[in-house]
Amino acid sequence: MxxxxxxxxxxxxxxxxxxxxxxxxxxxxxxxxxxxxxxxxxxxxxxxxxxxxxxxxxxxxxxxxxxxxxxxxxxxxxxxxxxxxxxxxxxxxxxxxxxxxxxxxLSHDAHLISSPSSDTVWLLSNGQKRGITGRAFAKYEFDGNKIQSVRDIVLGAIPQGPNLDL
Structure with missing residues (x-):
């Protein structure tokens, strides 16, 4: 097709x-x-x-x-x-x-983040991070090359929202 x-x-x-x-x-x-x-x-x-x-x-x-x-x-x-x-x-x-x-x-400049000590990728928007599972990452068609690495202490300071579901 x-x-x-x-x-x-x-x-x-x-x-x-x-x-x-x-x-x-x-x-x-x-x-x-x-x-x-x-x-x-x-x-x-x-x-x-x-x-x-x-x-x-x-x-x-x-x-x-x-x-x-x-x-x-x-x-x-x-x-x-x-x-x-x-x-x-x-x-x-x-x-x-x-x-x-x-x-x-979504907030202006929302982006994808992760930390070196974890495999979790997060959507950072509106002052909170939302975890993205592998299946959700694929369905949303996010670009893995756009993930920005942040230090663990920075990631830990961001409030966590609900994970992205399918």
């Missing part, structure tokens, strides 16, 4: 994931016949954690780039920050990015 075809398939799949819970598309012919009388708040809430690691932008170009972390979209504030974390532009355009809950923005 070519890169362009793969991107189109991903755009279609993500757009469908976003459209079904909003009632913009029916999940199946059988599901379309079963309409509840009224939707509750719980039914309107969608779990977007299956999109963790993806970098997205609106198809119409009306937004910047967002990365999905913990099922929420986090804005990438600028090119410096983007280039601190990734080496490629595997950003997927979607129909309506704003359906995904907003989690804030």
């Amino acid at each position: 070519s890169g362009a075809l793969r991107r189109r398939a991903a755009v279609g799949a993500i757009s469908l994931i976003l459209a079904v819970p909003l009632g913009l598309a029916a999940p199946s012919a059988a599901g379309a016949a079963e309409k509840p009388a009224a939707k509750t708040v719980a039914q309107l809430q969608q779990d977007y954690r299956n999109l963790n690691g993806l970098r997205l932008k609106n198809l119409d170009g009306s937004s910047g780039v967002y990365v999905i972390i913990d099922g929420k979209r986090f804005g990438v504030p600028d090119m410096v920050t983007y280039n601190n974390l990734w080496s490629n532009w595997n950003v997927i355009p979607v129909i309506d990015l704003y359906n995904i809950p907003y989690g804030g923005h």
Whole structure:
């Protein structure tokens, strides 16, 4: 499958994931016949954690780039920050990015860090470090060449947030 075809398939799949819970598309012919009388708040809430690691932008170009972390979209504030974390532009355009809950923005100059005494790689953003497992590192497509080494005492002084999950 070519890169362009793969991107189109991903755009279609993500757009469908976003459209079904909003009632913009029916999940199946059988599901379309079963309409509840009224939707509750719980039914309107969608779990977007299956999109963790993806970098997205609106198809119409009306937004910047967002990365999905913990099922929420986090804005990438600028090119410096983007280039601190990734080496490629595997950003997927979607129909309506704003359906995904907003989690804030990565801090300007967020980056990847580690210390010589540990194999753990951390995402440093907004004054906290978040551990990244090997599987999460691969799914988020972080660039291993961008990891900055810090002394153990510096790493220990940074508050720890939740690890990045898949």
